[in-house]
Structure formats: C-alpha cells, structure tokens
Amino acid sequence: MSLAKPYPNLTATEKILLNSIVEGDLVRGSRIGIKAHQTLGHDLNAIMTFLALESMGIEKVDTEVSVQYIDHNMIQADYKNADDHRYLREITSRLGVICARPGSGICHQLHLEHFGRPGKTLIGGDSHTVAAGGIGMFSIGVGGFDAAMAMAGKPLYITMPRIVKVNLVGKLPQLVSAKNIILEVLRRLTVKGGVGKVLEYCGPGVATLNVAERSIIANMGAETGATTSVFPSDAETRKWLAAYGREEQWVALEADAGAVYDEEMTIDLSRLEPLIALPSQPDKVVPVREVAGKKIDQVMLGSCTNTALGDVLAIANALKDRFVSPDVDVSFYPSTRTVIRESIRRGAYDQILTAGVRMFEPICGGCNGCGFAPGTEGVSLRTTPRNFEGRSGTKSAHVYLCAPETAVASALTGVITDPRALDIPDFAYELPDKFIDPGNLFNYPKLEGTDEIHYGPNIKPIPKMPPLEDQLNKPVLLKLPDNITTDHICPAGAIYLPIRSNIPEISRHSFNVVDESYSERAKASDGGILVAGTNYGQGSSREQAAIVPRYLGVKAVIARGFARLHLANMVNWGLLPLVFRSEQDYAAVEQGDLLEIDTSDLKEAEPVRVWNRTSGSSFYVDTPLVQADLDAIKVGGRINTVK
Numbered sequence: 001m002s003l004a005k006p007y008p009n010l011t012a013t014e015k016i017l018l019n020s021i022v023e024g025d026l027v028r029g030s031r032i033g034i035k036a037h038q039t040l041g042h043d044l045n046a047i048m049t050f051l052a053l054e055s056m057g058i059e060k061v062d063t064e065v066s067v068q069y070i071d072h073n074m075i076q077a078d079y080k081n082a083d084d085h086r087y088l089r090e091i092t093s094r095l096g097v098i099c100a101r102p103g104s105g106i107c108h109q110l111h112l113e114h115f116g117r118p119g120k121t122l123i124g125g126d127s128h129t130v131a132a133g134g135i136g137m138f139s140i141g142v143g144g145f146d147a148a149m150a151m152a153g154k155p156l157y158i159t160m161p162r163i164v165k166v167n168l169v170g171k172l173p174q175l176v177s178a179k180n181i182i183l184e185v186l187r188r189l190t191v192k193g194g195v196g197k198v199l200e201y202c203g204p205g206v207a208t209l210n211v212a213e214r215s216i217i218a219n220m221g222a223e224t225g226a227t228t229s230v231f232p233s234d235a236e237t238r239k240w241l242a243a244y245g246r247e248e249q250w251v252a253l254e255a256d257a258g259a260v261y262d263e264e265m266t267i268d269l270s271r272l273e274p275l276i277a278l279p280s281q282p283d284k285v286v287p288v289r290e291v292a293g294k295k296i297d298q299v300m301l302g303s304c305t306n307t308a309l310g311d312v313l314a315i316a317n318a319l320k321d322r323f324v325s326p327d328v329d330v331s332f333y334p335s336t337r338t339v340i341r342e343s344i345r346r347g348a349y350d351q352i353l354t355a356g357v358r359m360f361e362p363i364c365g366g367c368n369g370c371g372f373a374p375g376t377e378g379v380s381l382r383t384t385p386r387n388f389e390g391r392s393g394t395k396s397a398h399v400y401l402c403a404p405e406t407a408v409a410s411a412l413t414g415v416i417t418d419p420r421a422l423d424i425p426d427f428a429y430e431l432p433d434k435f436i437d438p439g440n441l442f443n444y445p446k447l448e449g450t451d452e453i454h455y456g457p458n459i460k461p462i463p464k465m466p467p468l469e470d471q472l473n474k475p476v477l478l479k480l481p482d483n484i485t486t487d488h489i490c491p492a493g494a495i496y497l498p499i500r501s502n503i504p505e506i507s508r509h510s511f512n513v514v515d516e517s518y519s520e521r522a523k524a525s526d527g528g529i530l531v532a533g534t535n536y537g538q539g540s541s542r543e544q545a546a547i548v549p550r551y552l553g554v555k556a557v558i559a560r561g562f563a564r565l566h567l568a569n570m571v572n573w574g575l576l577p578l579v580f581r582s583e584q585d586y587a588a589v590e591q592g593d594l595l596e597i598d599t600s601d602l603k604e605a606e607p608v609r610v611w612n613r614t615s616g617s618s619f620y621v622d623t624p625l626v627q628a629d630l631d632a633i634k635v636g637g638r639i640n641t642v643k
C-alpha cells in the first residue's frame with residue numbers, strides 16, 4: 001500500500017488523509033470530504049445510526065470494515081437494554097456489520113486489538129474513537145447520523161485541521177506512566193486548546209511508548225477539543241499487530257523531514273511527575289503532591305483509557321501482597337477479554353482480586369455512570385478520561401482523574417497519594433509475541449440477509465424535524481456558562497442511558513443538573529433560544545444533545561463558541577448555532593429575554609442581527625457554518641436532506 005501520492009514534506013496526518021480524501025485539497029482551514037475505510041459504533045449511540053440507515057434505505061454498508069460494539073450500558077435491570085442489544089445484533093447482520101458480542105471488550109481497545117490499521121481512516125460514533133490515533137490511524141468521532149453517512153459510503157466533511165507537532169523527548173520515570181503525558185498536554189492546552197487541530201506526536205520519546213500507551217494519549221486528546229491525534233507507525237506498531245496475528249497489515253508511517261506544522265510543543269518525558277485532574281474538568285491538572293493527603297471514598301480502575309495489559313500489570317504490581325484500604329471501595333474494569341486472559345495467565349488478575357478489588361466485565365460501566373456511582377459528596381479517583389459533573393452517576397461527587405499508579409497507591413492508603421511515596425517495586429513489561437486466542441468475540445454478518453428485525457417498545461422512531469422559521473421571536477430559556485458538556489444537555493448515568501433511544505423520554509431530563517424545571521418550561525414555551533459561554537457542547541459525540549433541544553422546541557443556541565463534534569450534530573438535526581462577537585454582548589443577555597432574529601436569508605460569513613426586545617438593544621452574531629450547512633439547517637437539518 002502506498003501511504004501518499006508524491007507530495008513533498010508531508011506530516012503523517014496529511015499522508016493518511018491523502019489516501020482517503022474525496023473532495024477538496026490539503027489546505028489547512030479549507031473544507032474537505034474524506035471517506036471512511038472503517039467505522040465503529042457502540043450500543044448507546046448506534047440505535048440512532050441504524051434507524052437513520054434504515055430510513056435512508058441502505059441495504060449494505062460501504063466500508064472496508066464496520067464494527068458495532070456492545071459495551072456501554074450492560075445493566076439488564078429490565079427489557080430496555082436487552083431489546084437494544086437484540087436490535088443491534090439483528091440489524092448489523094442484515095447490513096454487513098461485524099457485531100462484538102456483549103462483554104467482549106470496550107470498543108476502542110477492542111478495535112485497536114482486532115481492526116486498527118495504520119494509514120487508514122476510522123469514523124466512529126463516539127468521541128474517543130480518536131484513540132485509534134495510537135496505531136497510526138486518522139480516527140475521528142462523530143454523531144450517529146454522520147456515522148450512518150460514513151457507513152453508507154458518503155464522505156465526512158471536515159475543516160482541514162491545523163497540525164500541531166508534539167515532540168516527545170526523553171523517557172518516562174518509574175511510576176509515571178503514559179496517562180501523565182496527556183494530562184500534561186491538557187494542563188498546557190486546556191479543554192479548548194486543541195479545537196480545530198490535530199495533535200501529531202513525533203520525536204525520540206515516541207519509540208519508548210507501545211501502541212496501547214500511545215492510544216491512552218490519543219484517546220484523551222479528545223478532552224483538548226482536538227479533531228484527533230496521530231502517532232507514527234513504527235517498529236512498536238508492527239510488534240502490536242504481530243501480537244494480534246496481523247503483522248501483514250503493518251505499513252510504515254512518519255512525517256517527512258521537512259513537514260510543515262502550524263504549531264509545535266515539546267514534552268520532556270523524563271521531567272514529568274504524577275499528575276491529577278481536579279473535579280470537574282479534565283484540564284484542571286496539578287501535580288499529585290499538591291493534593292496528597294485528601295481522603296477518598298472510591299477508586300475506579302479501568303475504562304478504554306487505562307486498562308490495556310500494561311496498566312493491568314502495573315496495578316497488580318502495586319497491589320502484590322497488599323490489601324486496599326478498608327475505607328475505600330475499589331473497582332476494576334478491564335478493557336478486553338484478551339487482556340483478562342493474558343493477566344490471568346501472568347497471575348495479575350489474581351493479585352488484583354485478592355487485594356480486595358471488585359472485578360467487573362470488560363465494559364464501560366462506571367466510566368459513564370453505569371455501574372459504579374460514588375456516594376453522596378463522594379471523592380472518587382478514576383483512570384477514566386472524563387470527570388464532568390454528574391457523569392459518574394452522582395451529581396454531588398468529586399471526581400479526580402489520574403494514572404493507574406496514582407489510583408492504586410491511593411486505594412492502598414485511603415488518601416490521594418503520589419505513588420512514588422510508596423514502596424512499589426520497579427516495573428516493566430513486554431507484549432507477548434502472540435496473545436492467547438481471544439475466543440468467541442464477534443458475530444459476523446449473514447451475507448445472505450437476516451431474519452426479522454425486532455424493535456423493543458423503548459426504541460422510538462426518530463422525531464420529525466420541522467424547517468427553521470424565517471422569523472424567530474423566542475425567549476432565552478436558559479443562560480449557561482462556559483464549557484457546557486453533552487452530559488449537561490442530555491444526562492449520562494444508569495437511569496438515563498437506557499432511554500437514549502427514546503427521545504421523548506430522555507428529553508424530560510435535559511439540563512437537569514443545571515435547572516430541573518428546564519424541560520417543562522421549554523415544552524410549555526413553544527420554542528426558545530439557549531445562550532451559552534465558550535466551548536458549548538464539549539464532551540461526547542452523542543447526537544441526542546442536539547436532538548433533545550430540538551424536540552423541546554429550541555431553535556438556536558447563541559454561544560461564545562462551540563465544540564466541533566456538537567456543531568456537526570447541530571447541523572445534522574437543524575439546531576442553529578450563532579456566535580457572540582464579544583463577552584459584553586453575552587453578558588448583556590438575561591435568561592427570559594425575548595430575542596428576535598431574522599433567519600430568512602442566512603449567508604455564510606455574513607453577520608446576523610439579534611434584537612433584544614426585552615432590553616430594547618441589539619447586537620450582531622456570526623454564523624460558524626458554510627453555506628451548505630446553513631441551507632441544511634433551514635430545512636430542519638441534514639437528516640431531512642438525505643431521506
């Protein structure tokens with residue numbers, strides 16, 4: 001396979017994109033269309049994806065590989081999740097999609113193990129799809145509708161990102177693992193610093209990290225707002241593929257010596273120390289020693305970010321011949337069945353089990369509030385990538401993010417502990433030449449078609465999205481601060497996840513952590529407008545965060561800025577994004593103000609005047625979209641343009 005046409009001085013990112021670009025050119029900031037070589041989805045978001053594919057009349061997916069995972073919500077307390085899982089099993093078989101059996105593993109790690117291929121593009125219905133950057137893919141998280149389009153073989157349109165060279169030098173010290181690298185990146189860039197950019201890693205430090213460690217870094221690049229992260233494909237990548245019996249899929253990938261970057265940063269790995277993100281944003285990063293001694297209530301080891309084999313062995317190494325603190329509830333969610341089997345073979349699983357840790361199956365579980373919620377005001381240390389308010393399932397919890405070594409040291413002492421303060425033996429490990437055969441992980445599609453498709457009563461049809469009126473004369477239903485997450489808009493947690501395929505039902509809980517009266521007010525008001533600060537819609541790829549406001553009658557969101565993924569979902573579902581020009585304009589609008597906006601002739605790059613009929617003033621806002629997207633919003637969203 002050739003990884004690039006003969007263009008000189010390319011970054012690794014550009015080399016991959018050249019092999020998938022179908023519209024536009026590699027001009028930074030321009031609009032390009034890329035075709036997905038691979039797609040992935042998971043049970044929470046994919047119901048919408050498949051309902052969209054069905055409504056489009058698609059009979060078979062048009063990709064090299066499409067895989068559906070069932071890992072996010074595995075609690076079968078009633079029929080709802082079981083019905084979702086059955087629908088996914090049946091519809092994937094009909095459409096030619098591989099379907100992981102429930103409990104086979106967490107999607108991003110399982111994909112890395114069995115399908116990730118350097119030099120390819122991956123479009124996934126989950127924001128942490130970017131984890132595959134660790135194996136040298138251009139991987140990007142999208143909403144369910146864009147995932148459906150990618151599976152149908154349609155291009156994904158993105159703005160050609162700026163490319164940041166992240167130069168890694170040196171080697172990590174003992175007890176300072178890869179999670180601390182991305183926490184350092186977050187400390188420097190914040191949750192907004194990666195917006196519109198690809199973080200491309202290079203430098204001699206890269207060779208000291210294996211693919212799973214690179215994937216931890218790429219995974220949490222999502223938290224910077226970056227489009228994605230890309231690592232080179234080198235001898236370590238080849239070793240990874242060989243360990244999973246796929247060495248023939250290896251290709252070399254690295255930037256040319258004269259590659260042109262837009263920005264550059266250097267991280268000396270040897271100077272890093274254990275870091276921790278304070279509640280409730282992943283960029284509130286400080287050295288662990290600054291908060292050491294704080295009493296904790298629980299520790300969650302796991303998630304797609306931090307339970308590859310190396311993490312599990314490091315956890316077991318720290319726990320060997322010790323018991324966790326009697327005051328701390330500790331859970332362990334491994335990433336895949338292969339990791340479980342390999343850690344059993346090496347005795348690590350038993351060491352963790354006997355230390356007093358609760359062992360779960362390889363699923364998301366506690367990470368998205370679906371299985372290990374902290375108690376009221378509980379202090380929880382997690383190796384997960386996110387700590388947004390309410391995500392753990394407990395609104396009042398205080399969730400810290402850290403590396404496994406810090407989490408496990410704290411589990412032993414009962415207080416936040418710098419792992420270097422404990423007498424933990426030095427640790428190193430090697431991937432096996434070949435992993436144990438993983439067994440029965442996947443259902444492969446029946447190529448001749450399938451039997452009947454069953455829809456449970458909780459799977460409701462996609463709501464109809466009416467066109468945008470020419471004149472908006474609507475109240476501000478909520479005035480929100482900076483960094484509103486998709487968890488605020490459409491809550492996570494075990495109570496809410498099973499009803500994500502039921503828009504009328506999930507809508508009743510929108511913004512409940514901000515204002516419990518909101519959804520009732522929104523429904524009663526015959527439509528309205530939301531006002532927000534910067535980075536509105538950060539977090540997950542869930543498109544329900546755009547569908548639910550629309551269902552409740554919201555026509556537009558005026559914010560100081562939007563997260564990329566959410567902006568795309570707003571276009572797909574017909575929710576108009578408008579951007580304040582100044583902090584003063586944002587400050588001057590109050591909740592309850594009546595705003596009037598003429599939306600009859602929205603034009604790319606042309607400002608729109610907003611009249612505040614309550615205060616009697618007016619101000620201008622910008623439209624952060626190209627003309628095709630504005631036109632799609634006028635007809636009620638892209639969902640209405642492809643049916």
Ligand code: SF4
Pocket residue numbers: 072106107108126128303304305363364367368384385
């Ligand atoms: Fe699952 Fe958490 Fe990873 Fe999302 S971030 S894929 S919920 S483990």
